[in-house]
Amino acid sequence: MVGARALDPVAHGYHGSKKGERETWTTGEFGSSHAGAVGVLLADGTVPAPVVFLSSSGSDSRSVSEWTVYDGEPHGGPRAAVLRGVCSCGWTGPGHTIDWDEIADREAKVAGGGLASACYGDWDTHIGEVARSAVPVPETINGLLDQLDQEIEKVGKDAPLAAVRAVRRLEVLAAQCAYGPAREVAQDLTPEQAAAAIGLNEEEARRHLARLGCFSLYC
Known part of the structure; x- marks a missing residue:
């Protein structure tokens, strides 16, 4: 996105949808048409359902699909095998395999941060392709x-x-x-x-x- 990044910075937010709440990335120009996020695949290649967290009273719940909840722990969702960038337009990026042995007892958000950053980089490349495929501005x-x-x-x-x-x-x-x-x-x-x-x-x-x-x- 040559010449566009200064005018169109990436915004980070926490977005809730039918797919569950998770951090998303958007640009001012393309907005929700190309909202990116870190997507999760399980070992069998399927996309896991959002994880539902109940309130302490049990009267309310939250549906979350942030990649960090898929750690295989009792309080979370099934263990993620692969992280990949995804976009609201349907684009998906290459998979980045999670080495849980390397992560060990460290917090997933910290230990897997490099893979999440790689997903962001893949999405950012996708946004550049979207910009180049659009009608050129003189x-x-x-x-x-x-x-x-x-x-x-x-x-x-x-x-x-x-x-x-x-x-x-x-x-x-x-x-x-x-x-x-x-x-x-x-x-x-x-x-x-x-x-x-x-x-x-x-x-x-x-x-x-x-x-x-x-x-x-x-x-």
Whole structure:
């Protein structure tokens, strides 16, 4: 993602879904369309179900699929054999085998941290491929955006209010510039075509265009 990383830092969060709560990675540009995480495979090659943790009263529960709970201990889930990067788009990265003999009695999160980092690296490579497969942004605009990012960061250190106003003007400019193109794309392309071109899933692409073009999703 040459020229994009400074504008689009990776955010780490703890996300809950039907697949269970776990740490996820997203970028500002691709968001939930390409949310990454550490996935788990058991020795038989299957993906384990989320581990359910009951509250002390037994009246509430949490469903967790964070890789560290698959340690084979009584309080956790079945022992993981392989870690791999996964993405909400369906992409899966190469497997990284866990050596439990090497981990021994150490905490899995600490001992297996290197493998988890490798999964993140694989996902980051995938995000680079997503960016390269999307419609290219002219280098003149990329250069201006990078310069603008640097200048606003500088101003923010000495005059934060001026930086805030500058960002507000950017928001207004973005809305004005995007209105016509967003409507044209929505009219000329299918949601599938638009999604592929901007690196989002179809639902997010439709929402993105509707927001920029100020039209209803339900028209």
